[in-house]
Amino acid sequence: MHQRLFRYMVVIMACMILPVFALRGEDLAGNSAAAHEEDKPIDVKEIIFEHLGDGYGWEVPFNHHKRIPLPVVVKGSDGKWHVFSSGKITDHQDYTEDGVTFRLAKEGEHKNKIVEVDALGNETRVTDMSVTKNVCAIFLTMVVIMGLCFWLKSWYKRNGYKVPRRGLGAFEALIEFVYNGVIKSTLKDKAEKFAPYLLTVFMFIFVLNIMGLMVVFPGGANVTGNIAVTLVLAIFTFCFTNFFGTKHYWKEIFWPDVPLWLKFPIPIMQLIEIFGMFTKPAALTVRLFANMMGGHMIVIVLTLLIFIFASFGPIVIGATSVVSVVFSVFMLLVDVLVSFIQAYVFTMLSTIFIALAQESGHEEKHEKKEDAGGGAKEAAAVTTL
Amino acid sequence: MELFTPDSGLVIWMFISFAILFIILAVFAWPAIMKGIAERANFIDKGVEYAQEAKSQLDGAREEARGIIDEARRQQADILRDADKMKTRIVEEARVAAQTEASKVMDQAKESISQAQKEAEKNLRNEVSAFALEIAQKVVRNQLKDEKSQKELVETLMGDMK
Structure with missing residues (x-):
């Protein structure tokens, strides 16, 4: 029993210490792309609020960019319901369906919510019944x-x-x-x-x-x-x-x-x-x-x-x-x-x-x-x- | 702060989902589960009650059996004591009977002995008297061989009669 516990402890410690060596190795290697990316200051508040809040997709482990797509259900200004996959708007790009353009707002009042974009580029919040996370x-x-x-x-x-x-x-x-x-x-x-x-x-x-x-x-x-x-x-x-x-x-x-x-x-x-x-x-x-x-x-x-x-x-x-x-x-x-x-x-x-x-x-x-x-x-x- | 403003879409979905969940569970699940738990609890209670009763009954039976055994033992002791008493009594009686019988036999024997003694005495007396008479006769006869002595005797006797 104790032996087993000890073995687990060793494995856990190894898991915690190994990344340190890996990072040091990267540092020694110098200017790898990954190291550069890590050097960028992270927006703590952004990350916290993203994790605490709701989302249009569901995160998968070990990947920050891929999400499990979930259905977005919004009512456009044309009075019709639009249903599409959240994969289509993940990166804040425009998605147009039946002449109505939707977008995941990048900033402003409705940040990270789906907004409708009119011809002039004005963003308005839509009636949102999406099946979110x-x-x-x-x-x-x-x-x-x-x-x-x-x-x-x-x-x-x-x-x-x-x-x-x-x-x-x-x-x-x-x-x-x-x-x-x-x-x-x-x-x-x-x-x-x-x-x-x-x-x-x-x-x-x-x-x-x-x-x-x-x-x-x-x-x-x-x-x-x-x-x-x-x-x-x-x-x-x-x-x-x-x-x-x-x-x-x-x-x-x-x-x-x-x-x-x-x-x-x-x-x-x-x-x-x-x-x-x-x-x-x-x-x-x-x-x-x-x-x-x-x-x-x-x-x-x-x-x-x-x-x-x-x-x-x-x-x-x-x-x-x-x-x-x-x-x-x-x-x-x-x-x-x-x-x-x-x-x-x-x-x-x-x-x-x-x-x-x-x-x-x-x-x-x-x-x-x-x-x-x-x-x-x-x-x-x-x-x- | 977006965290503190409820999202209308989520509110509606939540309301619908929770209402559906509540209705389904309230109709199909909770009553059945509550009933299942309650019935089992009753069943267990009844089982415990039954076991307690059985135990008390068993205890009663054990007590009763012990009572019966005690009673039997007492009776056995009584019987043994009675038997013992009877034995001594019988022996005593037998002894008394034997004694009385023996004393009776002894008495009889004594009586017969004394009777025989008396008889023998009587016989002896008779014989002695007869013998004495005979001797006396012979003496008298001897003494009264002459006339003179005969007269003397008559005179003596006559003198005695006076």
Whole structure:
């Protein structure tokens, strides 16, 4: 066992040290074209934002220029939908279809977005429904989750009361953990009604987070670190909270138990409560987005340190490589944990928000209030995470 | 900052995808999975309950068996004690019977011996008396051979009668 570990360590060290020698060799060789290219200062910000943002193609490992082409779907000024491969516009060249010219904007307000170019060369943003990297990752996640769920379902059908092992067992354990630990303990008898949504949200975020950590093709997309995605998820939670809200919940908003002057004739409390309705999903949106984007950003920055320090010579670059790799591995491991925690926290907050809107009646008011108080405190604690 | 402005295309795709995913899973997957988990949990609970019951029953049976064995052992001891008691009693009785029988025989023997003794005594007395009488007769006869002595005797006797 120890021998094996030692051998792995040696291989890893060799992998880290060898490039240093290779670079030194290149330096000694003098003015090779590659060395010249490496000497050019790199645009760190550009690289970071490219990796964090969405894209019309999907990067492949070990190549900066080739991308997996994805379908671009845009509505031109002629009112028609145009569908073409993203391979046609990768290098910011013009693509003309049916007399309408599209281009990937090089700079300006719509940088790296598809714009329509008119005869005078003016760029205008078009209605863009392209299946981008993130959309593609969402589709893949859908497939993965559905696959897992139907696999588990068929397991029950085939094996009766046998407990699934290994991967499927882990998946089931995850479901049970979330269902019993979060949903059931907070929503009590209403758990079954909201469990499908909350479990879907958890699985969706969790799978996307984990896939985002994988650097090569089926992963690598920073989807949950994209505000559009978290916004939609938060809107779903908002809808579930308010559409299924009880009479009591609405009464608390429009006619809360406070001194009359606080709610009439100037509706101070109502304004605060209605504002509160919207801050909850806003908090959900921002915290998931910021957490996941931060995780991705740290790993990218750590990796980029190697290239930033490249100009200081082989010794520095070697040392930086080792340190950077060690730190990025550490950060990626932390991110695995964060992936789970963020999915968990989003689900928990959604559950609490839904539970707060499920309060009802006076008969169970007392214990419920205590419950909700605890829940709100918990929510406040978690929001700071 | 493009990072902070949601992209409308992505929002729409995300909304559609998530809605589809949610509806499919909510209709076909989650209820079945929840049911599967719940049913299995019930099944396991029932199994545990059954096992506990079986164990308690087994314990009960063991207790009962031990009770029965104890009872049997006690009965055995009782029987043995009874048998022992009976044995001593029988021996005692036999001994007493033998003793009484023996004493009876002895008594009888004593009686017969004493009777025989008495008889012998009587016989002896009779014989002695007869003998004495005979001797006396002979003496008397001898003494009363003459007239004189006869008269003397009558006179003595007559004198005695006075």
